[in-house]
Amino acid sequence: MTTVSEALERAAHRGTPVDPVALFERARLDAGAPASLAADVPDRPRRTGRLVPAIAAVLVLVVVAGVVAWRHDDDPSRVVTRPPVTTMPIRSIDGRMIPRTSASGTTVVLPITLPDGRHYQLRYPSDVDIASLGLRMVAQVDSPVTAQGGNGPMGCCNREFTLSYATVADLYPAAAPIATYPGADGSSVLLFHASQRRSTPSPYPTGDYLVFQFGPWVAEVWDSVPGSYAVVTPLDEAQRATWASQLRAEVDPDGFLVLRPQAPLQLADPKLVQVLFGDPNTIAGTPSISLWQFACGQSGSDTDVRRSFGTTHVESGVAWCDPVTGFHVSAAGSTAFTAAIGTGLVLRDG
Amino acid sequence: MVTRCHTSGVADVLRGVGATSAANEDHATVEASRQADEALFVASYAALRRFASSVAPGHADPDDLVQEAVARTLRGGTLSRLDDPLQYLRRVVLNLVVDLQRARGRETRTVHLLTVDDAALPVYPSDVSMLDTLDPVDRALLHLVDLEGVSIADASRVVGRNAAAARARVMRARRRLRAELAKEDS
Numbered sequence: 001m002t003t004v005s006e007a008l009e010r011a012a013h014r015g016t017p018v019d020p021v022a023l024f025e026r027a028r029l030d031a032g033a034p035a036s037l038a039a040d041v042p043d044r045p046r047r048t049g050r051l052v053p054a055i056a057a058v059l060v061l062v063v064v065a066g067v068v069a070w071r072h073d074d075d076p077s078r079v080v081t082r083p084p085v086t087t088m089p090i091r092s093i094d095g096r097m098i099p100r101t102s103a104s105g106t107t108v109v110l111p112i113t114l115p116d117g118r119h120y121q122l123r124y125p126s127d128v129d130i131a132s133l134g135l136r137m138v139a140q141v142d143s144p145v146t147a148q149g150g151n152g153p154m155g156c157c158n159r160e161f162t163l164s165y166a167t168v169a170d171l172y173p174a175a176a177p178i179a180t181y182p183g184a185d186g187s188s189v190l191l192f193h194a195s196q197r198r199s200t201p202s203p204y205p206t207g208d209y210l211v212f213q214f215g216p217w218v219a220e221v222w223d224s225v226p227g228s229y230a231v232v233t234p235l236d237e238a239q240r241a242t243w244a245s246q247l248r249a250e251v252d253p254d255g256f257l258v259l260r261p262q263a264p265l266q267l268a269d270p271k272l273v274q275v276l277f278g279d280p281n282t283i284a285g286t287p288s289i290s291l292w293q294f295a296c297g298q299s300g301s302d303t304d305v306r307r308s309f310g311t312t313h314v315e316s317g318v319a320w321c322d323p324v325t326g327f328h329v330s331a332a333g334s335t336a337f338t339a340a341i342g343t344g345l346v347l348r349d350g
Numbered sequence: 351m352v353t354r355c356h357t358s359g360v361a362d363v364l365r366g367v368g369a370t371s372a373a374n375e376d377h378a379t380v381e382a383s384r385q386a387d388e389a390l391f392v393a394s395y396a397a398l399r400r401f402a403s404s405v406a407p408g409h410a411d412p413d414d415l416v417q418e419a420v421a422r423t424l425r426g427g428t429l430s431r432l433d434d435p436l437q438y439l440r441r442v443v444l445n446l447v448v449d450l451q452r453a454r455g456r457e458t459r460t461v462h463l464l465t466v467d468d469a470a471l472p473v474y475p476s477d478v479s480m481l482d483t484l485d486p487v488d489r490a491l492l493h494l495v496d497l498e499g500v501s502i503a504d505a506s507r508v509v510g511r512n513a514a515a516a517r518a519r520v521m522r523a524r525r526r527l528r529a530e531l532a533k534e535d536s
């Protein structure tokens with residue numbers, strides 16, 4: 001009898017490997033890079049097909065069903081039909097990422113990765129669409145510095161900031177930055193006034209922002225808030241340069257941004273990370289959900305009892321502290337939306 | 351509902367502030383980056399292709415998946431920027447397979463409605479096609495843990511599950527595959 005190992009070994013060696021240098025060059029060209037001068041890359045027809053939308057793929061299959069077959073180049077005895085590869089590019093709405101989901105029966109499974117790399121899942125009934133609300137994240141990175149005057153270390157320059165699924169040009173259209181700082185890997189980090197932003201930034205509507213582009217994500221780190229917010233300490237030139245060069249991040253395979261701050265920057269308390277679905281700053285009744293571990297486990301915090309709040313004729317809310325993940329869940333929107341969330345949303349460790 | 355086509359806007363902003371660099375330096379930097387990425391990929395290709403071959407359903411070509419995974423990754427930046435390019439690419443391959451399977455499910459349902467001749471469907475050695483009965487995540491875990499000797503913790507990171515869930519899935523997948531192999535043998 002074939003053993004599990006033998007079956008796995010056979011599966012891992014299907015077909016004949018190709019020249020990896022040529023394959024890499026083809027991938028570069030697919031990604032839009034200019035052809036390498038050294039490359040003389042023969043065309044290799046894809047056996048699995050090109051990217052096409054699912055509906056077009058079905059139409060292609062219908063047209064060729066029972067008629068078209070390709071012979072595998074090195075195995076004439078194999079007759080292979082080739083459904084096209086379909087991939088689902090990550091969509092977004094107004095600077096919020098629409099994450100991938102999967103279905104488990106009538107339950108939608110929505111995995112998320114937090115900016116510190118932790119994984120969680122939201123599970124909810126398929127008649128509610130949380131994913132399409134789109135999500136932003138709020139993260140905090142600390143930069144401890146020593147106080148002047150020899151009075152010991154003083155916490156300074158910690159920054160809470162928003163991560164949006166957008167480009168700098170989207171958020172600051174046709175804006176010339178106040179200053180530019182060298183970022184990681186040859187990138188540039190730009191300083192803008194809040195007034196240059198297309199919409200009001202948070203948390204400070206009148207501050208300046210250090211703006212980072214990490215792949216499809218933008219991080220906006222506030223700075224130099226005017227006197228009405230006198231309790232905050234602005235960054236000086238050297239500290240801005242440090243933030244610019246040492247705040248790093250990478251996009252994980254699911255499209256989420258994971259922060260990799262380098263010393264002296266460091267990730268802050270993980271409970272401060274916040275996940276925001278939808279946009280709460282719109283008209284009443286627009287659905288939104290907030291997940292925030294910091295709001296649980298304190299005096300006066302919610303419990304695991306799902307508590308209704310703020311009920312009016314156009315909207316209502318529901319909130320609770322999830323006992324599995326420790327997130328405080330707060331959802332608001334139409335009565336139907338909050339009822340579905342209140343009864344059906346489950347959080348799990350990823 | 352508005353969706354946006356995202357391209358990097360940083361290049362446009364740099365032009366707006368008058369940032370320039372010598373063309374020759376640009377070419378040298380880009381070429382060095384390309385060579386570094388090519389070297390990284392060549393070193394990872396064999397392992398990545400084996401992984402793609404294990405997790406892909408029988409009708410998908412492993413090299414197509416590898417090529418698509420690399421293209422998608424390069425659209426977000428260089429391979430050199432990644433802490434663990436092989437792990438990252440494995441995850442992208444797995445995501446592609448999951449998408450492919452989902453789309454295939456929709457197509458299969460539609461095709462069956464149109465009464466397709468089953469003789470047109472591919473025929474593979476039975477133990478390979480038996481792996482198709484497993485979920486792609488389970489196939490990925492079995493490959494990593496049982497073939498490559500990767501720890502459950504590291505394998506769980508590739509498939510995006512916590513270690514406890516990954517361990518349970520590996521055990522269930524082994525039992526199921528053994529049962530399928532025994533059934534085929536009898």
